[in-house]
Amino acid sequence: MKRASCPSCAAPVVFRAATSIYVVCAFCRSTLLRSGEDLQNLGRMADLLEDSSRLQIGSSGSFRRRHFAVIGRIQLKYEAGFWNEWHILFDDGRSAWLAEAAGELIVSAQVAVSDPLPAFATLAPEMPVILDGRRFIVSDLATARCIAGEGELPFKVAAGYAVQTADLRGNGRCLTIDYSETPPLVFVGQAVAFADLQLDNLRAERPPAAEGASQVDARAFNCPHCAAPLAIHSAAIESIACDSCGSIIGVENENFRLLAHAAQSLREVPWLPLGSQGRLFGSDWRVIGFLRRSGGSPGSDYSWSEYLLFDAQQGFAWLIEDQGHWNFARSLANPPAVGRGQAKFRHDGQEFKRFNSGQAEVIYVVGEFYWRVAVGERCDFEDYVCPPLLLSREVNAREATWSQGEYLSPVELCAGFGIRTPPPKRRGVYANQPNPLAETHRATCRLFWQLALAATIVQLVFAFLFASQVVLRQRLVLTPQNDEATLISQDFVLRKRARALLVRHDTNLLNNWLSLNTTLVEKNTGEAYLGLQEISHYKGVEDGEGWSEGSPADEMVFQAVPAGTYHLVIEYELGKDNAESVVDTLEVVRNPTGWSNYVLLLIFLAIFPLVSRWRRDAFEARRWRDSDLGDEPGSGGSRTDED
């Protein structure tokens, strides 16, 4: 560590990293070059833009169990906003960079690459690049401009210094090629969560705004075309579309430039007015921009609305309204590596299916945007769904971005923004609208299994605890007679009342019929119960094919038979189709346990999950009807069904 005094203001300055060549004085902002034991003052560094970062020089943290301290920062601005590159020093003396952009944190370090690097001009979004055997996809091409720096830096930083960078992603790694030097510098990094860095000595969080008060500091100015009052809510804002005249104004540092005056013929009144404030997903958001986009399938005149939200802590987010359906979307920090047109993929443990693709065009804008917005701006998009999530890929000539949307019910939206007027009516089933019948189906299936289990237990109780009892088994021989014959069975005793008494005849009847008139007689009281059975059984071979009709066995049940001593009086008549005698095994069973009721109950219970499944699938069919992959591929955007 080297300590010195600022040659300009005599304030103490410290070089903690051996690789630090420059330091910006924290008091007078002089840029000081280390030259041996001397410090050379290169002039005053420009001021940093105020941002909502909680990091500061002196913050410390841990990455992969290695402690580090924040010793410097470069602030850069590009077309889509600005970001911080924090210079961090590990305890082992190595330094790295902690990039912080739109809430995303990436720790990266410079690496040597043996493969030749592609020229910046040859790169295009989604282009695969192989470096040292690893495949990366170009996600962003930017020409950034340095705003200012502070603390210790390994190279000279000056405001306005232009840097061409290419961001690539692959295998969970982020790769940045910095074309500001020759040969270009390559940095490999990894996205990390804020909490995982275990950061310490952070800037204090801004206190929550009082109710009704604005949480962000707005910079007011007048439209250069119509003088209407306008305001900027974030230093990252690059353009503003005037609500009064439709002009689009570019923001360049402190200056405003008319990019397109009164260029918009279409006028729309956003349902959610600009300036509306609401709380969604734990953050306070302000609506700062609105744009209407058209597109979808080629040839369709489908359009939807997108509201740009801003929160000083969280950055930017989107509220997308489409056919009365709402999505809350944010840029995806760790996008999936998915080829164009891929049918499905897994991301964060969930399977996303391709739903739609097409080209989107901006047809109306109003409010503030973090890029140079323009009417007519186009991009190709692809939507993948895993309700309630929706992943959208948008690709233009400069970048390929992914955003993740989450379905928001109109009730949640109105509650979040305190709106009492009814929102646009929902039409049809949206791509990532949660299927409310899916949970109903799951609950119905659970109910089926619970009731089926209960029925099985009941059945087993009847089968084993209230076991059936054979009270008579007797072999009878029935001989052909000219007239009816009568047989009387042996006596049997019912010690208790029988809820049911089953009489079963199991015969060897073949190609004949048998008529049985059975009378159950109580021996002492003479009480009699009558029953009639017809048994017929025929079989043979016709045209080489065997056939069979009827059954040689039959059974009948006497209900509620009191205790007593019984016998059966069987009057029978045997047909003349076969002259042979018939052997009948007579069986009397007290309280038989039948299985047909059990099967019938299971069939009845199964109707409920089958119906709920059909209803759930019908909802899904309505969803996929509007997809490129649905039954009606041309129907994207022609939703007509109303809720």
Add this chain to the structure above:
Amino acid sequence: MIKTNWLAGLLALAFFTHAQYQGWSLFGHETGTSTARLVGARGQHK
């Protein structure tokens, strides 16, 4: 919806239990409920 399913399922289960207790069967051949007092019986024991 699910409450209706619960109610219908429980009723079905209760009816099933009662039917099993009574020995009812949709496919079984039940005799008529008519009874008579038999004065004499003709026939033979086998």
